[in-house]
Amino acid sequence: MLREGPQTGKWPNSGDFMRELEVSRRTVARDLDFLLDEENAPIAYDNARHGYHLTDDTYTLPPMRLSRREVFSFAIARKLLASFQGTPLEMDMRSVLDKIADSLEGHISLGLGGLADCFSVLADDHARVDPVVWQTAKQHVEEARVIEMDYEKFNGDRGRYCLEPYHLLAYHGNWYLLARNIRNDRVGTFALSRVKGIHASQRVFQRPARFDARAWLQDAFGITRGDKVLKVRLRFKRSIATYIKEREWHPSQQLHELEDGGLEMRIETTGRKELIRWILSWTPDVKVLAPHDLRTRIEEKLRQGLEIAVSSCPPILA
Numbered sequence: 239m240l241r242e243g244p245q246t247g248k249w250p251n252s253g254d255f256m257r258e259l260e261v262s263r264r265t266v267a268r269d270l271d272f273l274l275d276e277e278n279a280p281i282a283y284d285n286a287r288h289g290y291h292l293t294d295d296t297y298t299l300p301p302m303r304l305s306r307r308e309v310f311s312f313a314i315a316r317k318l319l320a321s322f323q324g325t326p327l328e329m330d331m332r333s334v335l336d337k338i339a340d341s342l343e344g345h346i347s348l349g350l351g352g353l354a355d356c357f358s359v360l361a362d363d364h365a366r367v368d369p370v371v372w373q374t375a376k377q378h379v380e381e382a383r384v385i386e387m388d389y390e391k392f393n394g395d396r397g398r399y400c401l402e403p404y405h406l407l408a409y410h411g412n413w414y415l416l417a418r419n420i421r422n423d424r425v426g427t428f429a430l431s432r433v434k435g436i437h438a439s440q441r442v443f444q445r446p447a448r449f450d451a452r453a454w455l456q457d458a459f460g461i462t463r464g465d466k467v468l469k470v471r472l473r474f475k476r477s478i479a480t481y482i483k484e485r486e487w488h489p490s491q492q493l494h495e496l497e498d499g500g501l502e503m504r505i506e507t508t509g510r511k512e513l514i515r516w517i518l519s520w521t522p523d524v525k526v527l528a529p530h531d532l533r534t535r536i537e538e539k540l541r542q543g544l545e546i547a548v549s550s551c552p553p554i555l556a
Contacts, residue, residue, distance in 0.1 A: 239254065239255065239258065240281060240290055240291060240292050241292060241295070243289060243290070243291055244291060248289070249284060249287045249288070249289025249290060249291050250289050250290055251288055251289045251290065252266050252267070254289070255269075270290075277299065277300065279292070279297060279299075280292055280293040280294040280297050281293075312335075312338070314357055315335065316335050317357060317358065319331060319332055319335070362410065362411045363411050364411030364412065365411055365412040365413075365429065365430075365431035366431060367412070367413050367430045367431050368430075368433070370436070371387075371430050371433045371436050372413060372430055374436050374438055375403060375406060375413075375415050375430060375433075375436070376406060377438075378403050378438070378439075379403045379404065379405065379406055379415075381442070382402075382442055382443055382444070382445050383403075383438075383439055383440065383441060383442050383443070384400065384401065384402055384420070384439050384441040384442070384443055385400075385401050385403055385417075385436065385437070385438070385439060386398060386399065386400050386401070386436075386437040386439065387399055387401070387428070387433050387434075387435060387436045387437065388433070388434040388435035388436075389428060389432060389433055389434065390432045390434055391432070392432075396434065399419060399421070399428070400419075400420045400421065401415070401417035401418065401419060401420065401428070402417055402418040402420060402443045402445075403415055403416075403417040404416050404417055404418065404425070404445060404449060404451060405417075405451040407427070407451070407455075407461065409460065409461050410460075412429050412430070412431050413429070413430040413431070414427045414428060414429055414430065414461055415427070415428045415430060416451055416454070425449075425454065426463075427461045427462070427463075456489055457507060457508045457509070458507065458508065458509040458512075459488060459505075459507040459508075459509025459510075459512045459513040459516070460509060460512040460516075461509075461512070462509040462510070462511045462512040462513075463508050463509050464508040464509065464510050464511075465508060466508060466510075467506055467507070467508055468506065468507055468508065468510060468513070468529060468532060469504070469506050469528065469529060470503075470504065470505050470506070470507065470513070470526075470528065470529070470532065471502065471503070471504050471526075471527035471528040472502070472503045472504075472505075472517065472524055472525070472526060472527065473496070473500060473501070473502050473503075473524065473525045473527055474500055474501045474502075474503065474520065474523060474524050475500055475523040475524070476498060476499030476500050477523055478520065478523045478524075479495070479499060479500055479501040482501055482503065483495070483501055487503075487505070487516075488505045488507060490504075490505050490506045490507065491503055491504070491505045492504040492505075502527070510532075513532075514532075514535060514536065514539065517536055518536065518539055518540070521536075521540065
C-alpha cells in the first residue's frame with residue numbers, strides 16, 4: 239500500500255490500513271513501529287497529503303526464512319496450479335508464487351523443483367473462460383453494479399440477462415456467477431464459460447444484507463438449487479461403497495454401513511437436476527429408495543437412454 243500510494247494518487251493513512259487489514263489502530267501503530275525500528279523501512283508521513291509513503295522506492299522487505307517442511311509444502315502448492323490451468327487466475331497465482339520463490343533465494347539450500355518430484359497433480363477437466371468476462375464479472379461483484387450479459391443456457395438456448403451479481407464460485411473446472419435475475423427476481427448460477435457477451439454498467443444495487451452465499455449453496459447439490467427440499471435415501475452396492483463413504487458429497491449426508499457390505503446414504507437437498515445426473519453416474523450400482531418421484535425420474539432417464547442406445551445400434555445378424 240505504501241509503494242502503490244504515489245502511483246494511485248492516494249497516500250494511505252492509519253485508517254486505510256485498519257480497513258484494508260481489518261485490524262485496530264494500535265496494531266497498525268505497532269506494525270509501523272516494527273517496520274521502522276526492526277526493518278529500517280524508509281517510511282515517512284506527509285502532512286500535506288495526510289498519508290504515509292516510502293522515501294526510497296527501491297526498498298524491499300528482507301527475504302522470508304522458511305523451514306524445510308514449509309518449503310516442501312510450498313513446492314507442492316506450485317504443482318497444485320495445474321488444477322487452475324486455463325483459468326484467468328492461473329497467471330496471477332503463478333506470478334505471486336514466483337515472487338515468493340524469488341524472495342527465498344539465498345536463504346535455503348533446497349531446490350524447489352526437486353523437492354516435489356515424487357508428487358504430481360492431475361488436473362481436472364476445465365472450461366475455457368474469457369479473461370475479460372471473468373474480470374468484468376469480478377469487478378461488478380466487488381462494486382455491486384448491475385451487469386448485462388448474452389448467455390447460452392445448458393440446453394443451448396440463448397438470451398440476454400440483466401443481473402445483480404452477488405458472488406463468484408469456482409466449481410468443477412468452471413467459474414459461476416451467483417446472481418439475482420432482475421426479470422424473474424430469482425437467484426441462480428451462471429457459468430462464465432457460456433457468456434457470449436458481457437456489458438458493463440454504472441448502475442449500482444444494494445446487496446441484500448440477509449443473503450449468504452454459503453447458506454444458499456448449503457441447500458444445493460453442487461451448484462443447482464430448487465424450491466422443494468428432497469429427503470433422499472440411496473443404497474450403494476458393496477463394489478463402490480468404499481469409494482462413496484470416503485468422500486463428502488453433500489454437507490447433510492449421513493452414511494450407514496449395511497450387513498452385506500453395501501452403504502445407505504441420506505441427504506437433504508433442493509438441487510434436483512444435478513442430483514439426478516450424479517445418481518445416474520453410479521448406475522447400476524445405486525438404487526433410489528426415496529423419495530418415490532425421484533426414483534420414478536431416474537427410471538425414466540434410464541429408459542430414455544436405453545431407447546437411444548438400442549435405436550442407434552445396427553441390427554444383430556443371426
